[in-house]
Amino acid sequence: MPDKKFDLEDRLVDFAANIVLFCKDLPSDMTGQYYGNQLLRSAGSSALNFGEAQGTNTVKDYINKASISLKELKESRVNLKILTKVEYGDSSKRVEILDELEQLIRIIATIIKNKK
Numbered sequence: 001m002p003d004k005k006f007d008l009e010d011r012l013v014d015f016a017a018n019i020v021l022f023c024k025d026l027p028s029d030m031t032g033q034y035y036g037n038q039l040l041r042s043a044g045s046s047a048l049n050f051g052e053a054q055g056t057n058t059v060k061d062y063i064n065k066a067s068i069s070l071k072e073l074k075e076s077r078v079n080l081k082i083l084t085k086v087e088y089g090d091s092s093k094r095v096e097i098l099d100e101l102e103q104l105i106r107i108i109a110t111i112i113k114n115k116k
Contacts, residue, residue, distance in 0.1 A: 008107060012047035015100055019043035022097060026089050039079045046072035063115050070108045077101050
């Protein structure tokens with residue numbers, strides 16, 4: 001059975017990749033570009049910071065990097081909620097992405113809580 005941290009890393013990478021695909025289809029107007037760019041950065045950052053967390057030497061550093069990853073996921077959630085309110089992007093993709101996002105937030109929050 002593979003180590004759970006690698007499963008989570010794969011899920012975060014898949015999440016970031018799904019955001020890339022979602023953002024490609026956003027309208028290219030000011031709203032689509034602004035929120036699309038923000039969403040690309042926060043989703044990508046969540047995966048990258050979790051990757052950094054796996055290479056830390058102390059529990060404190062791990063918690064710090066995992067907390068940044070969690071913060072970026074929460075930013076992505078707010079961004080997607082805004083896009084939902086203004087009906088931007090494919091609604092079925094948005095629902096799937098939000099579902100995965102909520103699961104990732106719960107998982108990382110639990111990991112941080114257990115490390116403290």
